[in-house]
Amino acid sequence: MSRPDSLPNAVRDTFRRDQVFSPLRSGVRPVQPGELDARGKYILYMEEITVSFDGFKALNDLTLYIEPGELRCIIGPNGAGKSTMMDVITGKTRPDHGTCYFGQTLDLTRLSETDIATAGIGRKFQKPTVFPEHTALENLELAMAGPKGPWQALLAPITGEQRDWMASTLDTVGLLAERDRPAGALSHGQKQWLEIAMVLMQKPRLLLVDEPIAGMTRQEVERTGELLQSLAGEHSVMVVEHDMEFIRSIANTVTVLHQGSVLAEGRMQDVQNDAKVIEVYLGENVES
Amino acid sequence: MRHSDLKTALTDRAAKVFIGVLFSAVILVALLNLLVPVDSALHVSSYTVTLLGKYLCYALLALALDLVWGFGGILSLGHGAFFALGGYAMGMYLMRQIGDRGVYGNPNLPDFMVFLNWKELPWYWQASDHFGLTLLLVGLAPGLLAFVFGWLAFRSRVTGVYLSIITQALTYALMLAFFRNEFGFGGNNGLTDFKDILGFSLQADSTRVALLIATALALAGAFVLCRWITGSRLGRVTLAVRDGESRARFLGYRTEHYKLWIFTLSAVLAGIAGALYVPQVGIINPGEFSPLNSIELVVWVAVGGRATLYGAVIGAILVNYGKTVFTGVMPEAWLFALGGLFVAVTVFLPQGLVGLASDLLKRKRRTPPTAPQTTNKESPHEPA
Amino acid sequence: MPRVLILLLVLIGASGLARADLHEAVAGLGSRSFDDKAQAIEQIARSGDPQATVILDALESRELVEDRANQRIVLGEKGGDGWVLKDPISGEALGTVGSRDARPVVINNRLRELIHNLRAVAALASANPLERRAAASQLVGNDDPVVLDALRERQREEDNPLVSGVIDTALNIAVLRNPDTELAVRLNAIDAVAGSLEPAVRNVLRDRFSETDASSEKRAAQKALASIDARAERYQMADTLFFGLSLGSVLLLAAIGLAITFGVMGVINMAHGELIMLGAYTTYMVQQIFPQGHEWSLLVAVPAAFLVSGFAGVLIERLVIRFLYGRPLETLLATFGVSLILQQAVRLIFSPLNRTVVTPEWMSGALQINPVFSLTFNRLYIVFFALAVFLLLQLVLKKTRLGLQVRAVSQNRNTARGLGIRRERVNALTFGLGSGIAGIAGVALAQLTNVGPNLGQAYIIDSFMVVVFGGVGNLWGTLTAAFGLGIANKLIEPMAGAVLAKIVILVFIILFIQRKPRGLFPQRGRAAEE
């Protein structure tokens, strides 16, 4: 049971502009699909991001850039801030300081999750989050890029083209046979795949993939690796993973997070030999 | 994957059965009431007609709640408020229909306003002289309240328990407000002593039967509408919002729009239920806003079974039938029965009676083929 | 003026009436007319007989009865199934009669006041300065010349400044009320009373202000009035604040148990109000068990109520809630069912009628700080009691093993299990703790309101509002919210009336939750956001 941070803080919190009734907010309008301006060198700019929970700094002055089409792996021990970083990018958590831009114009710290998704960021969660009562196919239908308002949902039928697309995506992840099973009944690995398929249906520019291979068989792992690599180029992909072997098999550039900031960044073998990295993280893991 | 349009919703088998049962019951009752002589053993009294009408209103209300709770995952503890608002809108019309037949014989003002020394009709009563405007108001009043409330709440991402509690606060605040005589809705006594509707006497059997049929039509219409919506992509998104709101947001859905949409629609349906309820029971007063009523309503849906639509209807009718029987036969036991029902259903029957029935049916149907399979897979010692 | 006469006679202790007259006077109390009775009281007082005080005391405490069989007025004491009768003058026992065969002599407010004034005049001579002061206060504003004489006489001997201050005020009011006193004397009197907050002073000054022709007196009266009004207003503000604190403490008591069950465990316990009700009924039962112990039975009632409600809470947890963890909305429904069952059970066991809970002497009345500002004892104690319960709870949560486990479980259910905490036991005990505190709240509420089956319902919505407004899972938030809402309610009430005040507060909370969905002091961190 925590004490209040102190009354003045609470008062200030209460009158924060960004939590005020939405109409009082200024300058925020829904993002339109295709609004992303990706002409710069990077597609994602995270600069000096700090997030703290009750005094604990989950992210501490984190700066990270992602290039278009890049496949970036993020590693780090538990509590290094990997998931929080993804939360910041997807709008789930607001940073206390720092800026986070998607492309040249979209300030992610001011956009809602919905807008961020519409702008072209897709996320696969650490724990597979599919809709258990919907069938695999319906899950894809839900994820499919396109107008997402209630009226369209009620009145616009699914076109044959869209059907084919869903089927082929299911096929890509090997779930075509399971198309009419409720997602809740799929195995853990299948759910992982289904979620990746859902992210694909969103046609994102940037994919955030959090621990994609947990619960997968060796074969599945291999296929996941291939899939991620094939996605890079057209999409930017950011993968968070613990499995060093997997990282090594797919990684081009690796970023090591530690205590909420970047400890090292570079090619896998460079990072692996970095003394600091070995000390905090790899030292114990590489052996095991 | 289905994408049901209105036509499939209508021809869908469940809808057919539902409408079939509903109308055969209602028409049977209507005929037995109107055509069979009073002293015949087959005569259905107008008491039963109004009672049935009341149950159907409750069923419609339960259906409305099932839409937001079962499909949208929004447990509203304030749906009684929308019901009551619709009821008041209709009650105001019926009040105006009294004309100069009130006890004070004032042609311009309802009795309670004469009594309070009001000189003229307040502006918000103006629409109630016209039946058409009243119908509009029946939908608009609860719809608008739900829209504004939902717009604020869903944008601010008030969810789960918090939402339930503030909806409760909403209906509680409305109850206190309507209790106030200055508010212009008759205070504690509410609106009563209605004479006729559209020129037909409310005390005539034929009017009662007509109201019953109107209620059945509304219920059937709402049922088809709800089937259509829940069968469409909108329904699937709503379910997705229920099961994983934040996931749905990450997929690019403005979940608050979906919730608002369904919440408002549900409020309008509740308002219609209220409007049909008032002429049949003959009174509307602030007691309808009582938080207790709204919670009881939730139990009807829970008893019947959530997210099935017909479960809500069955639950509402069964619980209220039970109430009618119990409060007559053993009044002291009614609260025990109701309380026990709350506990039993939530603890033992999370899917309600409908869920129980379908489990039983499933087991019956599937036992022979599945039994050997399970014994193969599972421990062979376990009894089947 | 007969009253003057009797007072005079009482004062000088004159005794001249024969016993026969006393007999006649006592018989006169049997009259149906209150005027006759007043006259009889005068006669009795005038008799100077030592029995006179006994008779008048009995009259006031309804122990002077009319024997319906022979219409005699006698002393009667309620005993067993009827009255034990005694002769009022000789004290001789007259046997017993059934409870409806004798009836108390009826007196009304006028007679009661007459007796009080008689007693007050006598009490001016008391050895206890507090009694003297109370007697003098009672006589403030009384312009009976005999009373004034008695006051003047007392004033000459009075050495206690407090008592003499009150007597001064009383005498000065009399001076101001007398139109024949000289201007200078009146101006002096105005000066002397200018600091007093007695309503009688204000009234007399107002009268002087409007009636006097002398401009100097008008000015003096106006000035004195202005200063009195200004002071009175300040005290009124303090009064309102106290009312707010007191309402806040009631809200705090009602909500704090919920802050545990809802805030820490995530259980929406709609039966919380009924657990409060159980506490209140426990208070009643304890008073039934110790019919003579009204003064201290509350001390027994507090732990008893904690145990009763706590035990009920543990039962509810074991029988219902443990099946529903992680499904807060379902706990809402199930516990609502439990609340209906508890209510109806109480209705069957104790009948739907309200039960009387006697307020002990030390909780009655008010701490009279001055004539316009007093703090009622029961409210005052409840404010302290609420704070004590709050602090105790903080202590339990911070310092005991249970508290540690509770916090561990509340923060992370799964990790706690990993740490070897027996979750089942902790859940049951936590729920029991929250419920027990609800029971304690019931003891306090029994002092303020009805003890009946509907007691709990009156508080359940308010309690939820407080917890949600304060921020779930945060006891300090609950404290702030309770007092904040209490004071806000009392500030709005004089302007808008009680009903609107309540609506305003509810609407405020609804809007506030839109703005800060997690209340005033939200729990932060990733865990809280899931």
Next chain:
Amino acid sequence: MKSKINLKRLAAAGLACGSLLYGSAALAADTIKVGVLHSLSGTMAISESTLKDTVLMMIKEQNAKGGVMGKKLEPVVVDPASDWPLFAEKARQLITQDKVDVIFGCWTSVSRKSVLPVVEELNGLLFYPVQYEGEESSKNVFYTGAAPNQQAIPAVDYLLNDLGVKRFVLAGTDYVYPRTTNKILEAYLKAKGIKEDDIMINYTPFGQSDWQSIVSRIKEFGGEGKKTAVVSTINGDANVPFYKELANQGVDASDIPVVAFSVGEQELSGIDTGPLVGHLAAWNYFESVYNDANDKFIEQWHQYIGDDKRVTNDPMEATYIGFNMWVKAVEKAKSTDTDKVAAAMIGMQTPNLTGGTAVMNKNHHLSKPVLIGEIQDDGQFAVVWQTDGLVKGDAWSDYLPGSKDLIADWTKPVMCGNYNSKTKTCGGQAAQ
């Protein structure tokens, strides 16, 4: 979806509906059925369940005497559960399904208003035993409780004349009974020369539990030099905290007496009355009234309920009178037919419990004595004043502008509940 299952489920539901159609409508011709329509659960159970017991006690006694017209009385008890629409439904059930000949029931005005259209439509007979705001007279209802002129006006007269009160606080719960009573009193007080400034009106919600500010304002209002009294129409549960607050803030009956119209012996049984001695109540009956009829009634009650501590109160007396009158009227009319009984009721006399006789007037209201009692420390009232004779209940108040020309007269040729004596017409609703 699994629509095959739906079919069966829905068919089952249909069956359940069907079983509703024919409820219990057995008709036993050798008994006279008496409907009892009082809440046994919910918020009003506290007051109403006592009246249910009273009716049952009276029926038992009557049956012991041989019933009515040689037929036994058979009570039909239903529970409208403090739910106002349910009152209407249950009334309809009693009359059409259970075929009762008379209903004793209702407490709150809203419950009566809810039942009223039903008994009028079905030509039933309702005995309503509670003091109420008046402004109503129905062909099918007999009002055996007090009208405002049988409670409020005499009480205020007592305050004005006997206590010399010059300032009045009219405090009530915000609903129709206090509103009407206070309006009548306001008009009456002004007619008696009390200035507007000397009348304070305050309304509180149902179940108000925090009276600090209001009592403090009453204290302040009463501290301005003029003798002040509170006229309380505060309802039910709110009274206990109100009186507790009065006692604690030291508002003594000799400074500011409170006269209440809704506080009787039963309400006091939930309060420690020690600090309230001297506050007043106005009723047509007090348990403490000494006479043989009352003694007998109390004893009978204690025996019936099996508890010597249970008190009696005014609505019980009203039930007693209403029941006895109905029995006499049935015997006089030699029928239980509503119209015949209603005609026989008018002019009917039965003894009341305060040593006099109750008379049913043409307006379906009773003539009753008015008593004022002071609260005693044993939870009883001591009568300090009473009217010399009987006061005739007024259906329509003379002090309200809307109703001063209205009268109710249910005898020929008027036969109207709201007859305008100026225009000589019968108001809309009751037109025959």
